[in-house]
Amino acid sequence: MFYSSVFWLAFNFGIHIVMVNLVIGLAVLVPLLKYLGMKRNDQLTVNMARRLMKYYAVTYGVAGVFGTAFTVFLFSYYPFMTLFIGTVNIVPFAIAIAMVALNFFSLIAYWYGWDRWSPRTHNFIGFLMGASALLIPFGFRQVFAFLNEPVGLRFTPTGSVTLNVAQAYTNPTFWPLYISSIVGALTATMIAIMAGFAIAYVRNPEAERSYFEAAVRKFFIPSLVGLLLMVPLMFSYLMSLTGVPYKFNNIMVGFGVTIGGDASYNFTWIFVLHLALVAIQFIALLYIAYAAFKGNLVTRSTALWSIVGGASALGTIEAGEMLNAFAQFPNFIASLNATQALSYPKPWNVILTNYNNLTNYNTLAAASFGQFFTSFMMAVMIIVTIAFIYVVFFKRPR
Amino acid sequence: MSIVGIGMHWGILQYVLGLPFMAFIAELIYFKTKDPDWMRIAKVLVKGTAIVFAVGAATGTLVEFGLITVWPRVLTAVGKWLYFPMYAEVFAFIMEVLVIYMLWYGWDRLSPKARLVLTFFAFVGPWYSGAMIVGANAYMQVPTGLMPDYNATTGQWLYAEGYPKLILAIPNNIASLLNITTLQSLHVQIMDATSNAVIAAVPITIVDRLVYESFAGYTLNQSILKLVLKQGALSDPGLAAVPVLNVLNSIMDATVEHYNIYLYLFKSPDFAPSVMHSIGAGLTVSGFTAMAGFGTRLMKVKDRRYKEYLLKAFKFSVIFSLIIIIYQGLVAGHEMGVTVAHYQPEKFAAFEGLGVPGFTSIAEIFHTEPIEKLLAYGTLSAHLPNYGELMKYYSGWGNLSSTLGVPGTSTYLPPLIVDYAYYAMVILGIALGLYALILTGYIAAHRADRIHKFWMYLLVPAAVLAQLASYMGWAAREMGRLPWVVYGVMTLSDTVTVNQPPAWGEALFSLFYLVIGAALIYAVYKFLWVPGRREVLDEVSY
Numbered sequence: 001m002f003y004s005s006v007f008w009l010a011f012n013f014g015i016h017i018v019m020v021n022l023v024i025g026l027a028v029l030v031p032l033l034k035y036l037g038m039k040r041n042d043q044l045t046v047n048m049a050r051r052l053m054k055y056y057a058v059t060y061g062v063a064g065v066f067g068t069a070f071t072v073f074l075f076s077y078y079p080f081m082t083l084f085i086g087t088v089n090i091v092p093f094a095i096a097i098a099m100v101a102l103n104f105f106s107l108i109a110y111w112y113g114w115d116r117w118s119p120r121t122h123n124f125i126g127f128l129m130g131a132s133a134l135l136i137p138f139g140f141r142q143v144f145a146f147l148n149e150p151v152g153l154r155f156t157p158t159g160s161v162t163l164n165v166a167q168a169y170t171n172p173t174f175w176p177l178y179i180s181s182i183v184g185a186l187t188a189t190m191i192a193i194m195a196g197f198a199i200a201y202v203r204n205p206e207a208e209r210s211y212f213e214a215a216v217r218k219f220f221i222p223s224l225v226g227l228l229l230m231v232p233l234m235f236s237y238l239m240s241l242t243g244v245p246y247k248f249n250n251i252m253v254g255f256g257v258t259i260g261g262d263a264s265y266n267f268t269w270i271f272v273l274h275l276a277l278v279a280i281q282f283i284a285l286l287y288i289a290y291a292a293f294k295g296n297l298v299t300r301s302t303a304l305w306s307i308v309g310g311a312s313a314l315g316t317i318e319a320g321e322m323l324n325a326f327a328q329f330p331n332f333i334a335s336l337n338a339t340q341a342l343s344y345p346k347p348w349n350v351i352l353t354n355y356n357n358l359t360n361y362n363t364l365a366a367a368s369f370g371q372f373f374t375s376f377m378m379a380v381m382i383i384v385t386i387a388f389i390y391v392v393f394f395k396r397p398r
Numbered sequence: 399m400s401i402v403g404i405g406m407h408w409g410i411l412q413y414v415l416g417l418p419f420m421a422f423i424a425e426l427i428y429f430k431t432k433d434p435d436w437m438r439i440a441k442v443l444v445k446g447t448a449i450v451f452a453v454g455a456a457t458g459t460l461v462e463f464g465l466i467t468v469w470p471r472v473l474t475a476v477g478k479w480l481y482f483p484m485y486a487e488v489f490a491f492i493m494e495v496l497v498i499y500m501l502w503y504g505w506d507r508l509s510p511k512a513r514l515v516l517t518f519f520a521f522v523g524p525w526y527s528g529a530m531i532v533g534a535n536a537y538m539q540v541p542t543g544l545m546p547d548y549n550a551t552t553g554q555w556l557y558a559e560g561y562p563k564l565i566l567a568i569p570n571n572i573a574s575l576l577n578i579t580t581l582q583s584l585h586v587q588i589m590d591a592t593s594n595a596v597i598a599a600v601p602i603t604i605v606d607r608l609v610y611e612s613f614a615g616y617t618l619n620q621s622i623l624k625l626v627l628k629q630g631a632l633s634d635p636g637l638a639a640v641p642v643l644n645v646l647n648s649i650m651d652a653t654v655e656h657y658n659i660y661l662y663l664f665k666s667p668d669f670a671p672s673v674m675h676s677i678g679a680g681l682t683v684s685g686f687t688a689m690a691g692f693g694t695r696l697m698k699v700k701d702r703r704y705k706e707y708l709l710k711a712f713k714f715s716v717i718f719s720l721i722i723i724i725y726q727g728l729v730a731g732h733e734m735g736v737t738v739a740h741y742q743p744e745k746f747a748a749f750e751g752l753g754v755p756g757f758t759s760i761a762e763i764f765h766t767e768p769i770e771k772l773l774a775y776g777t778l779s780a781h782l783p784n785y786g787e788l789m790k791y792y793s794g795w796g797n798l799s800s801t802l803g804v805p806g807t808s809t810y811l812p813p814l815i816v817d818y819a820y821y822a823m824v825i826l827g828i829a830l831g832l833y834a835l836i837l838t839g840y841i842a843a844h845r846a847d848r849i850h851k852f853w854m855y856l857l858v859p860a861a862v863l864a865q866l867a868s869y870m871g872w873a874a875r876e877m878g879r880l881p882w883v884v885y886g887v888m889t890l891s892d893t894v895t896v897n898q899p900p901a902w903g904e905a906l907f908s909l910f911y912l913v914i915g916a917a918l919i920y921a922v923y924k925f926l927w928v929p930g931r932r933e934v935l936d937e938v939s940y
Contacts, residue, residue: 079477347615391504
């Protein structure tokens with residue numbers, strides 16, 4: 001059955017999360033490149049950092065746009081679960097908010113202040129930019145872990161609800177999720193950077209050759225290491241989900257593996273897709289290694305394989321996030337069943353019994369004109385986004 | 399924390415409402431005159447917009463998360479019943495982000511006509527976005543279907559008759575369970591009926607109580623509703639265990655559908671005046687700030703060509719500011735005041751602060767009562783709501799019925815400080831209007847480059863005072879609604895999170911906002927003010 005509420009959440013989240021991964025990766029890599037370039041007196045690396053900074057700023061903007069849209073859809077379609085999640089997770093949200101703001105300001109200061117701050121100040125701002133980006137998911141991934149299993153949830157005798165934050169961060173799903181998010185973001189970004197310079201090289205081989213070569217030389221080994229690390233990290237997160245059988249079963253049922261009962265849905269195909277995309281990245285990197293071994297590092301074919309690798313890296317993020325989200329469908333909190341929800345004190349028993357369910361959406365928000373309006377405006381938004389990217393990156397100055 | 403956060407956001411976003419509109423006018427003048435200075439003026443204003451917007455968007459995102467975490471019940475209500483303006487707003491926000499940055503980053507790649515089109519959307523986007531957000535705030539001031547509680551002709555408060563009331567649609571399946579006689583004794587008026595609901599004016603004490611019970615997890619057998627159910631209705635255990643939240647959802651869903659899902663919020667009488675007044679505030683603050691920026695630079699400029707350019711920009715911002723402040727005071731402000739007087743008499747009483755022992759209100763000092771009567775009600779024979787009189791009612795008002803022993807809202811008195819906030823706004827507005835008039839006089843006399851230094855030194859204070867006037871208006875508007883968050887529906891205690899952040903957390907976040915504000919000021923100085931010191935005119939492509 002088609003649920004427009006689920007579709008719009010998935011659509012916005014799907015775009016948002018890919019952009020966010022690039023934001024995290026670029027926030028770390030851009031200041032690092034600039035620092036290394038300055039230290040080694042390597043102007044090409046500094047130029048590379050500056051070019052990537054512009055992409056970072058635009059990626060941040062697009063991520064913010066779709067993230068805001070996601071939030072509005074969330075509280076419009078699911079106001080009561082937003083109430084519960086917002087009330088309980090005030091600290092993880094506060095961490096994420098503070099880091100989003102810090103990242104934004106360091107981005108602005110770093111971008112506008114390029115060549116205007118002293119090198120030391122600029123590097124310090126770059127450090128803040130990278131550190132804040134790495135800490136944004138420290139807040140948000142805790143909320144995701146809570147939605148796997150509400151570890152740290154506390155009810156007071158007065159009917160208040162709170163989160164034992166220290167205990168919440170011992171959630172078995174948090175650390176595997178957080179660490180794989182960070183490693184995944186850095187790895188995907190490095191592969192995407194190689195792909196980006198590969199596209200530029202294919203379009204303009206003369207001018208871009210040195211950039212493409214530098215990108216591959218700098219990021220090939222770190223991205224291969226990252227990709228190798230992602231395999232055990234991915235399985236570590238999967239194993240942590242054995243404590244959330246509902247979700248684990250929906251992921252693994254296609255392989256004939258379930259824990260304590262049947263699966264409700266079969267999302268194994270997304271997992272297979274995810275693995276296939278990881279495999280394509282390995283193949284792309286191995287081809288580039290083979291070409292380099294043969295002394296043909298910068299060729300059209302290595303560029304094309306870089307592009308394939310980059311597209312696969314972004315696809316891997318998308319598939320992984322969709323798998324993680326859909327595997328708990330239709331539950332907001334994957335591990336929470338109706339019996340547990342009823343045992344909670346009021347009003348949370350009422351709210352969670354009724355609304356821990358993505359199929360129980362706000363019908364007012366799903367009314368027909370609203371759907372038409374949303375679809376129309378979303379189409380306009382995508383067109384304007386494309387125009388924005390064209391004007392900023394491709395249109396030549398007059 | 400919310401005052402600091404939303405206040406900071408409001409202070410910043412006013413420039414996003416005003417600067418692109420000024421840029422649009424400058425570009426129109428460019429098309430008329432073909433004078434490249436007007437394109438330069440537009441470019442500076444767009445640059446200012448881009449810098450300020452970045453900070454505005456960041457603080458807006460913080461405010462959004464603040465609503466989720468600190469005011470989750472308000473956000474729940476907004477998401478559930480007022481979702482459409484929020485939907486519409488998000489697209490407006492997206493339009494702002496993309497268009498403003500496309501305009502700024504693409505400035506040298508776009509033709510003047512393309513710039514004009516984008517600048518048009520660069521101010522329409524924030525106006526549209528602002529209208530949606532202010533729409534939600536307008537509903538919080540005067541919910542759609544509100545029947546006010548004061549008769550200005552007689553000077554009587556109508557609490558004894560159950561006012562203020564809210565017109566709601568009660569679905570037939572709920573209405574069929576209710577005892578009409580008991581409802582009428584509680585001042586519920588049956589007004590109409592549709593095919594699936596009964597339209598009734600319900601005292602807000604009942605509405606507020608139901609909202610409280612809903613969020614506190616009450617069931618029907620624990621609710622005040624059991625008092626108005628037909629005899630024996632609760633003998634059905636299934637019905638007795640129904641959460642009040644489900645009943646409230648049904649009533650509010652039916653009410654929203656009755657008024658129209660998409661127009662429900664826009665039918666608040668406060669919507670149009672609030673939007674007019676808010677945009678007017680943004681334009682006023684932007685005008686006076688631009689005036690201060692261009693004028694202050696004009697005082698020190700040496701290069702002749704640069705001076706010519708600055709003089710045009712200065713004259714433009716002076717005349718713009720004068721026109722806008724006249725509009726803001728005589729049109730938008732007047733409409734806003736009339737709406738407050740009619741629909742929020744308690745707030746109006748606090749504005750005037752009349753008849754309070756030991757308190758001297760501004761209205762009493764300046765004897766403005768006749769003017770207020772005439773402006774608010776159109777007649778000198780009207781009676782202004784008297785705060786001192788109002789105080790007498792609050793010991794008993796709020797209890798649905800003492801015999802039923804039902805607790806309600808125990809007090810509803812807006813703080814008297816709004817009297818000072820309101821009159822500070824009015825007095826500052828008049829002073830700024832006179833100041834803009836004096837400067838316009840110099841321009842009319844072709845003496846714009848020879849304005850007396852005294853007036854020029856007042857440029858920066860005037861910009862600060864324009865912000866202060868706006869803040870005072872905002873404070874009067876928001877504090878005058880207390881203790882309600884949504885008038886007649888939710889009080890502060892109904893809405894704030896049950897999981898209060900610690901004091902150090904609030905202090906830290908407030909400090910964070912202040913640092914953001916300081917960073918913005920520094921960014922404007924570093925990236926807008928300092929480059930202008932070179933007195934080099936930007937190249938303009940045609």
